[in-house]
Amino acid sequence: MRMELPEHKKLVYETRFPVRWGDMDAMGHVxxxxxxxxxxTARIxxxxxxxxxxxPTGDGPVIVNAFCNFYQQFAYPxxxxxxxxxxxxxxxTFESWITMEKDEAPGVVCAAGGATVIWVDFLQHKATDLPQWVRELTAA
Structure with a gap:
């Protein structure tokens, strides 16, 4: 079963990097x-x-849940x-979604996941309203 991204999502960042040898496990895949x-890494x-x-002395984002669905494996290199x-x-809060593809096979999603991000006042250890600029940044 494939994860469906919401229609109203907004692409905000794209990056690519090599799989490191140490990312793999005994089964020979990441x-x-x-x-x-x-x-x-992409989120931060x-x-x-x-x-x-x-x-840590102000306010900012914290992940309150995270998930990942695996469709095809990655391996070195x-x-x-x-x-x-x-x-x-x-x-x-706002939602974040991530797709992962092999660079040599654009459009073929190998894994997809996401996280709910909550805005927190770190000194009070509690949720606080998203700043308006973050709300605008994350609105589709």
Whole structure:
């Protein structure tokens, strides 16, 4: 079963990088936990570019759930192309979606996942309203 991305998603970031030898497990393919690192890398790179750097004494984004569906395996020396989409800004959250393709097979999704991002006041340890600029950035 393929994950369906919402129609109202917005592509905000794309990157590519090589699979490292150490990303693989004993079965000769990228370990399932590494896909979450790939998604994390794309998300944090986009957040840094968008002006959302980690700010432990202020407020900012935190992941409250994450998932990944696996369709085809990656292995060394594949090059992974990640596309990050956002959607559904709400009072305190927005959704992020990521597709992963082999660079040599554009359009063939090998894995897809996402995460719900919540805006948090780090000093108070609680959710707070998304800033208006983040709401606009994540609206399709």
């Amino acid at each position: 370990n399932n936990s590494v896909y979450f690192r790939y998604m994390e 790179d986009w957040m840094m570019q968008a002006g959302m750097p980690p700010a 594949d090059v992974v192309r990640l596309k990050l989409y956002v959607s559904d800004p709400a009072r305190t």
